[in-house]
Amino acid sequence: MNGSISCCPGVTKFLLVVLRLAIGWHFLYEGLHKLESQGTPQAWSAEGYLRGATGPFADFFHKLADDKAPIDFDQHALLQRWRDYVERFGQHFQLDDTQRKAAQDELDALRRKAEDEFFHEPQFRGILEQWEQDRQKQQAKQFLSSAEAARLPANEKVLSERVAELTQRLKKQLEALLSDEQQSRGPISPAKRIDRINLAVMWGLVAIGGCLMLGLFSRLACLGAAGMLALFYLSMPPLPGLPGAVEGNAHYLYVSKNLIEMIAALALATTGSGRWAGLDALVRACITRPLFGAGRKKAA
Incomplete structure (x- = not known):
């Protein structure tokens, strides 16, 4: 034992990159699907989701939908x-x-x-x-x-x-x-606040998902993903006696899939997955190092 956290660092890096790609695809597809629906009678809107918010922060989300x-x-x-x-x-x-x-x-x-x-x-x-x-x-x-x-x-x-x-x-x-x-x-x-919220959510999902898929600004994208997931979780927290504890055939108590994905995104934000397989490696080589000398080894 050499004190390393992982006995197979290559496998660990590979799985973390796969996790980043999976979360990125989830966000990207959700955003694109919502954008494509805007030209149809079943256009997606956050209004129903916000109005249906429950839990300690319900009033905050209701006010976003109410537009005063x-x-x-x-x-x-x-x-x-x-x-x-x-x-x-x-x-x-x-x-x-x-x-x-x-x-x-x-x-x-x-x-x-x-x-x-x-x-x-x-x-x-x-x-x-x-x-x-x-x-x-x-x-x-x-x-x-x-x-x-x-x-x-x-x-x-x-x-x-x-x-x-x-x-x-x-x-x-x-x-x-x-x-x-x-x-x-x-x-x-957009004349209503809810219209601006819809645009922010849809394009936010696309931007975050795209960056995670490309491995571009990965840490910021992971933090952005965690922030959005935190809002989704807080709007309908799976607390005892609240509707958010039941979703279809699934039953949650305190921990939901949004919370799990949020924790995964935060964990990814502490890694260099974008440099291992992504455009962050190019940004580091062409911009960060020449401008700031980041990553250079100090002379003995």
Whole structure:
């Protein structure tokens, strides 16, 4: 024994590189999948996830989704949000009269669809009424049973996701009205905080995953991955009695897959896996050493 932590350092390095690639692929694919969904009616949004947050930090995550406005699935309030978006869309892309009329027709079609498939649809109507009752009890600081406490964020998540699907449908239909010249104006700047959060999460996943896959700025990427995973964990911690303790057929208590992956990312941040197999070796050879002399052996 020579005091080495590993008797097979080569194998250890190989497995750490594989672990880095696995976490990187997980992040990269998640980010790309969410980005690709933005042009579809099932566009991903963090809103439902944030609204469904539980645990000690639930209020913090709820405020991120609320955008300083109360949660409201009222039919008139939702229609007003869509009208406001159509107005902003028309101003940004300078729609002509024909396009504005077509945009109004799309808004009317969405209103009818929302009435048939959301507000008056038996399943969603029941969820909405149940959510309103539980929400009123919560706001009145009345006692909520454990079933009601778990049901409230779950119903809120379902409703938020359905509203997001309808909203994405409107956006896609409006974008189809644009000419090539109008499309060159670029997308509308996000008006809501949740839109900016969505962009940050999606591109953050892609950037972190890409850096881990390439072995570029690996330690920073590992810390970024650990930070995101910590937020995911804290939004729904698997604590006793909370919905986050059950995910599908899996049951957690204190330790979840997000926590395990976070610890793995932190462990990787203490290693030089990017130099062993990645672009960090090139950065070290071409930039770090010439500029700062890092890694040079001191003369005897």
